[in-house]
Amino acid sequence: MGELRLPLHAETRGRLYIVGSGPGGIEQMTGEAVWAIAASDCVIGNQSYLDALQPLLAGKEVIRSSMGQEVERAKRSIALAQNRTVAMISGGDAGVYGMASIVLEVLDHAEVKVPFVVIPGVTAANAAAALLGSPLSGDFVTLSLSDLLTPLEVIEHRLSLAFQMGVPVALYNPKSRGRPHNFAQAMEIAARYRPAETPVGVVQNAYRDGERVLVTTLGDVGTIEDQVDMHSIVILGGEESRIFLRDDHGEGIITPRGYHRKYVY
The missing domain is CATH 3.40.1010.10 (Tetrapyrrole methylase, N-terminal domain)
Incomplete structure (x- = not known):
């Protein structure tokens, strides 16, 4: 080189x-x-x-x-x-x-x-998306839930705007011992604008030891909240995102780009 x-x-x-x-x-x-x-x-x-x-x-x-x-x-x-x-x-x-x-x-x-x-x-959102399938195939938003450098009220305002857009949202720094409630607050804001069946993917330690991929829905996200930490990236799907079954029988998330509206396949 x-x-x-x-x-x-x-x-x-x-x-x-x-x-x-x-x-x-x-x-x-x-x-x-x-x-x-x-x-x-x-x-x-x-x-x-x-x-x-x-x-x-x-x-x-x-x-x-x-x-x-x-x-x-x-x-x-x-x-x-x-x-x-x-x-x-x-x-x-x-x-x-x-x-x-x-x-x-x-x-x-x-x-x-x-x-x-x-x-x-x-970046972590791309790594997590690859392990989930293709949840970020078009427009999407990234936001960090860390309020170390950004006031929490600003984060909450940005979350509200992002979830109203209807596109997938990738959340960095979702939860830590110093801010254990930020993730739950983010999901509460999401629930105001997104239906309960919206896919949610949680990827821990992407491409590192301890890698783990979890797929659930916004309505059931509370059941896996204790497994979300600072080593996780959370991707909440958009209006067209859906859960699909992978070849290895695990679940993933796909967000169609819109080819189905133009082509037959």
């Missing part, structure tokens, strides 16, 4: 790759992401994401940090990238609830600019 795209102007000798590492292991990463890590002499990221990339980290300086240290991680990656090649690792896609935003915000305010590339990855 050739040199990755970088700005022609730079005030430093280093460079920064902001890498989306996908939902799980190396198998779900893009070739560009693997190349960027190989080309870097320093890799920085959340401990859990780096653990999954261990085979790619031999011979590199590895800087691990924990949740809640995103700003410090962004600052350090920029400082290191002034004279080194650095890979900032973000789970999923770095630009979707990932590290790209905070790194670029910090970089935008920094006195010294470093050349950077944002490398896309498979």
